[in-house]
Amino acid sequence: MACIGLIIAISCKKEHYSDAIYITGTEENATTALSIDKKPVSTAVSITASGLVANDITVQLRVDNGLIDAYNKANGNKSFKALPDGTYSLSADQVTIKAGTNISNAITLNITSPDKIADGAGYLVPVRISSVSGNMRVLESSRVLYILVRKVLYMTVASLTNNYFKVDFSKNNDALKSMSAVTYEARVMVNSFQSYSPFISSVMGIEENFLLRFGDVTIDKSQLQMAGGGAALTIPTPFSTGVWYHVAVTFDGSIENMYVNGALVATKSLSRTVDLTSGDFYLGRSAGGRQLDGALSECRVWSRALSKAEILNGLCGVDPASKGLEAYWKLNEGQGNVASDISGKGHNATAAGPVKWIAGVRCDQ
Structure with a gap:
């Protein structure tokens, strides 16, 4: 019986550990690239839960430029910088995973003024999960999506x-x-x-x-x-x-x-x-x-x-x-x-x- 109890305890622990949300795609790579040309472009951001959720889960997202310095140091002292003010926006600041599903609706990061972005420069847009409704845990390694933005040359x-x-x-x-x-x-x-x-x-x-x-x-x-x-x-x-x-x-x-x-x-x-x-x-x-x-x-x-x-x-x-x-x-x-x-x-x-x-x-x- 002790063995059975031990097996149940381990099973429950694993199930609890998998009960988390993350920015879609970051479980494999937290960095993605976006090339911009002469016209405005956008890229989608959504949230995934590790299993079907019982209730609606609301997730707040924001651009956190305060993370850029740490990213640069962690990746060999790179020189990525924040996009100039007024050149980008998020289409919304929250998404919802509906009850009985595990993927939220998507918002978009919009690059609205590519003409104001310098040729050859490297920019970084960290999109971060800032808060979550309920008791749903965030997978910390996938809390931030780093979007590398460069102009087509x-x-x-x-x-x-x-x-x-x-x-x-x-x-x-x-x-x-x-x-x-x-x-x-x-x-x-x-x-x-x-x-x-x-x-x-x-x-x-x-x-x-x-x-x-x-x-x-x-x-x-x-x-x-x-x-x-x-x-x-x-x-x-x-x-x-x-x-x-x-x-x-x-x-x-x-x-x-x-x-x-x-x-x-x-x-x-x-x-x-x-x-x-x-x-x-x-x-x-x-x-x-x-x-x-x-x-x-x-x-x-x-x-x-x-x-x-x-x-x-x-x-x-x-x-x-x-x-x-x-x-x-x-x-x-x-x-x-x-x-x-x-x-x-x-x-x-x-x-x-x-x-x-x-x-x-x-x-x-």
Whole structure:
């Protein structure tokens, strides 16, 4: 009987623990993103209960900008700030979960004046459960929904069809030798993948050293691969032509990770150092050819392994003075044949021929 009583007690405790409400979606990720263009936009916010409620539950919601500093510190001292006054509103300040249901009606966060929001800046809107009717418990880890707001950017990019850039790593290069950590980043769009052996379309790097590329004789020509150093890491899912992607590879001395649009898609263990001064470093070419038929922008080299959050927050641009940023080619000059290294290290990239610049390419952050 004691055993039966113990089982009942545990069962009751678990049932009581699950009796809670939370902002819908935050049980998996408390942060979501909202891109804004030239027109007002909105996103919905609702409340979910862990089970059907016996009585109507009213939940009060509000924007709590006092949480922004703590969010920034908890996520690597980010610089998100509050949206300017008058640029946003909540459609209402409360929702109700009706008796016999477990999901409330929705309210919306409305961005009403996108023209007053700065390009490239990162904004954060913390929507917080402030009070609940009755005795319903709030799941504390899901009390706040953090909405990251950024403006869509329109960028100038470099076409690399029948062209490529060679990088000057001959000076200010001490940080590029015997690297125990490194990150490559680039935004890339492919017009067509190489159709002849070895089926390689190079993105950036040094052949047989540390090269980000599409294709090889052992993989599909549309698969992205990090090659060199006696090991290769390949993303299993093929890429599409005519689509812009942000791609990144990080190496921290023991683990190599690959990301697409900020999502981790491949990983492997690896032990080596990287020397980016031991060969010719190109954008859009390698090994005397293997060129990229497409376009590039936002190419970066770091002497540290970026976190997933850092990659996600830098899809369309980063601060040129960022720690560990060794080279940064935005490839947005719009004229001439030189891509400036805006990191300040002087590693400019020079094109093999006249560059075709493409204006007005959209980038969602």
